[in-house]
Amino acid sequence: MLGLNMEPAAAEICASRGLRAHLTTAVRLIQRHFAGVTRLRCEALEAHETDERWVLLRFGVGGSVDEAMAAYDRFVDEWVADVPWPERDRISILFEPA
Secondary structure (H helix, E strand, O other), rough: OOEEEOOOHHOOOOOOOOHHHHHHHHHHHHHHHHHOEEEEEEEEEEEOOOOOOEEEEEEOOOHHHHHHHHHHHHHHHHHHHOOOHHHHHHEEEEEEEE
């Protein structure tokens, strides 16, 4: 999926929670709004005390901090408009300098 490296546990969460289409949306929005996306991967996360599970999209970005934060704001605007809750709550993003 669009250059995404996905952990098997993350793929299982997506399948069991019906998140695959929403994950595709997230990746498309990341690539649209962030400059110089690198190392895009999908990881599984779990809160052991509650057994809650979700996925994390982790990636590197180019540009300045201000540019990255402006990209994040644009991403969130579209993310909220395109993906319903609670599905959007089950997909998190984490970006860092490339």
